[in-house]
Amino acid sequence: MIMGKRQLLIHGSELFLFGLLAAIPGFINNPYALGLLTLLAIYGILLIGLDVTVGYLGQVNLAQVAFLGLGAYTAGLSVTLLGMGMVPALLLSLVVGLVCGGLLAFPSLRLEGPQFALGTLSFSALTTTILNEWESLTSGAQGLSIVRPPLFGMHLKAQGFYWLCLGLLALIWFFMKNLLSGQWGRAFEALRDSPIATDAMGVGCFRYKVAAFAFGSSLGSLAGGLYAFNFLYLQPQSFTYDLMVILLLGVVLGGRKSLWGAVIGAMIIVLLPNLLSNRFLFHLFAAVGLTLAVVAAVRGRLHKTTPWFQALAPVIAMGLLLVGGFMIGNTEDWRKAIFALMLFSVVVGLPEGVMGFVGRFFSRLLRMAPRTLPISAPLEVVLPQLSPGNQPILTIDALQRHFGGVKAVDGISLSIRSGQIHGLIGPNGSGKSTVVNVISGLYPPTQGKIYKNGTILPTGSLYRVALNGIARTFQNLQLFGELSALANVMVALRGMYRTPFFFILLGLARSEEQKAASHAMALLELVGLAGKSATPAKDLTYGDQRFLEIARALARRPELLILDEPAAGLSRPDIRQLMHIIRKIHQLGVTIILIEHHMDVVTALCDHVTVLDGGKIIAEGTPQAIKRDPKVMEAYLGEIPAVQQEQAEEGAC
C-alpha cells in the first residue's frame, strides 16, 4: 500500500523525534542535560498512561502520582530486599500498577466526575500514608536508598540508562498507538460519552473501564520503577498532591488523547523548574504567554466564537504572571501560584492543549486532504438475510415493573413474531418505554419472565441482553458524541474484533480495522449518512443523529431491533426517510418493535399493534382494527359519551 501524505508525515515526524532524542547525548556531553532527558522519557511514559484515563475516559484521575510512588517503591524494594535484576524489578512494578489499578477501578466503576476524582484522591492520600508509616518496609520519611541493579549483567551508566528509558518510551508509544487507534480506543471514548449505550451496544463498560484504569496505572508504576533507578533515593513526600497537579498540567497542556501531547507535556514538566530559576527566561515566557492570550482573545471576540470570560480570563491570568513576575522576590517561592496561573489559562483558553492546536494548524498549513473514506462492503455481507419464519421470537409473560408505589408495567403478556414490525403504542405514561427498558435490561423486572426463542432472557443487564441478539435505540439520544459517525457504528459491530490482545499491540489488527470500517460504511449508506461519516456525532443534525442511532444498533446484527420513538421531533421529509429505512431493515428479515406516537407511521409500517394504557394491554390486533377499537379511542381521547354530553349542554346554554 502506498502511504499517503498524512501517513508519511506522521511516521516521519515520529522517527525524527525519537532519532533526535536518541542522538542528543552523542553531541551534547552534559550530565545535567542527560538527567533532564531521562526524566523526560520517564514522565513521557507516565503521561501516556495518565492520558488513558484523563483523555480517553474523560475522568479527572488523581491517583497517577500514587502509582508512580507504588511503582518506585516496588522496584526499589525488590532490588534492596529481594536482590532482583532490573528487568524483573521493572516488570514487577508494571504488574503492581496493573493489579492495583484494576482493583481501584472496581469501586470507581459506577462513579463519574466528582466522585471519581474523590476516590482517586483518597487512594493517593492513603498510599502516601502507608509509604510514610510502614517504616519497617519503606523506612518511612527517612527515605530509601537504592543501588541501580544490572541489566542482563551490564551495569548501566547514566547514558545507557537514558537509552533504556527512551527505548521503553518508544516501545510504549508504538503499543499504545496501535491499541488506542483501534477498537480499544473507541470503546474507551464510547464509555466516556455514554456508559448506558456502551453496555446496550454489547461493548461492555465493566471490561473497558477496568482495563483503561489498569493500563494507565501500570504505565504510571512502570515510570515509577524507572524513577527509582534514576534517582536511586526515594521519599514518600515526593509523591504528593503537588506533583499530581503538575502531572495533570502536563496532560492538559500537552493535549489530551495524543501521544505527542503526552511527550510535549513531559517536556514542559521537565523544563519548568529551569524556566523558573532563570528570571529572563521567565519574563520572556510570561510575555509570550500574554501575547498569545491577547491574540487569541481578540480573534475569538472578532469572530464571536469565544465567550467574554473565556477570552478575558487567560489574558488576566497571563497579565498577572507577567506583572507579578517583576514584583516578587523569588520565583521559586511562588512556584505553585505560577503553575496555577499557567494551568488556569490553558484549561480556560486552550482546552484542546498545545497538540490539538498544533495539529489543526499543520493540517491547514500543509493542506492535508481529509482521510480517504473506506469503501463500503455489500449490505448482504454486513446484514445477512434472516429467514422470516413467523415464529414467536420474544415472549413476555406476566411482566411487572413497579417504581415505589407506581405500577408502570402491571402484568403484561405479549408475544412478538419474527419478521414482523410490532407496534407498541399508548398515551404518555402508559408504560411503553418501561416495557422496552425492562426487555433491554436497563431495569430488572419486579416480576415476570421474558423468553427469547424459547429460552429465558437475562434481565437487569443491558450488556447481557445485547449479547442475546437484541439491539435498541434510545428515545433521548445516547450517541457517542465525540466519536465520528463511522466510529459510532464501528464500535458496536458484533463479532468483528477477534485479533488477540498482543497482536493488536503489535499492530497486526489493521486488516480487521479496514473490514470493520467497510462494514460500518455500508450501514451508514443504508441510513443515508455515508457522506457524513467523518463528522463527530454531536455535530450532526437532530434527524441524522436519530438515523445514526439506528445504524449503530444494526451494527449489532440484531435478530430483534427495538426502536424507541424514532420519529420523535423529526421533520416531515425525515419521517419519510425514516419509514424508508425501517422498510429496508424489515426486508432483511429483522424483527422490529416500534414505539411510536405518529399514528400514520404506525399504520403504514406495523403488521401488528399492541396498545398499552396504565401499564396494562387494552387492545391488540392489526393497525386497522386498533384504530376502530373504542377502548383505544377512549384511552387517547377520553370518554366519548361524556364529551358529547358536555357539548350538548354547551349548546343548550
Add this chain to the structure above:
Amino acid sequence: MNRTMILQMIVSGALMGQVYALIAYGFQLTYATSKSINFGQGELVMLSAFFSLTLINWGIAYPLVVVGGLLFGAVLGLFVERAGVRLALEQKSEGWILLTIILGLFGFSTAENIWGRDDRPFPTPISSDPIHIFGIGITPLEVSVILGVFAVMGLIEGFKRYTLLGKAFAALAADRDAAGLMGISATRTIMLSYALSGFVSAMAGILIAPITTVGPTMASTLILKAFSVAVVAGLDSGFGVVITGLVLGAIESLTSFFLGSGWREAPGLLLLILALAVRPTGLFGKTTIRKV
C-alpha cells in the same frame, strides 16, 4: 489505659468531627444547585482563618473579626464560582474539578507568601481550660465549635426552608430546566450557594483555628476528612453529615491513639473508598432511577 481515657478520646474526636461535618455541609450546598463542589474548599478555610487572624492583629474586636472573616469567605466563594465553575457548567463539562483544584493551588501559594509557612496561634477570648463532666474533660473552646457549627447549619437550613430564595435551592436541585422556566435564575442561585458555601468554610476556619493553629497546610488534611464525611453521608444527605462527622471523628481519634498519629487520616480515606464502592449515594443519600 482505662475506660475514661477511651471515652475522652471518643468525645474529643466526635467534637472535632463536627468541623468536618460543617465543611461537608458546605459541599452539599453547591452540590444541590449545580452538582459541583469546590475541590479547593480547604484553601478557603485556611485563607479565611488567616484573614481573621490579620483582623485580630489589627486589634479589632472578636465578634467583628468573626463577621469580617465570614464575609471574606463568602466573597472568596463567589470568586471561585465566577472564575472556576460557571464556564464549565455552561459548557456542561467537568472542567470545574480541575479549575477549582487550580484556584486552590493559587490560594495556597498566595497564603504561603503573604503570611509565611509557619503555623501561628489564633488568639480567642474563649477559654481552653477543660470542664470535667463524669471525668471527661470538655473545653469551652470545643463547646464553641459545636455551638458555632449548629448555629450556622441551623441558620442556613432555616433560610433554605422558610424563604423564597432558599426554596430556589430545592427547586434547582430537583429539576434545573423546570426551575428556569418558573423564573428562577440558575446562575444567581448557584452564585448564592457558592457564597454560602464560602461562608460556611470560613466559619469552619474560625472555629478550628484556635485548636489547630493557623498555617498554609492547616486544612490540607481537614479537607480530606470533610470529603470523606460528605461522600459517606451522601452529597444530598442534609443533616446526615452531623452523625457521620461524629462517628468519623471518634474513629479517627481512636485510630490515632492505637496505631499512631501517622495513621490518623487512614480510616476516613478507607471509608470514602468503601462508601463509593458499596453505596455511591451515601448512607443518607437518595437513590435515583436512571432514565433514557
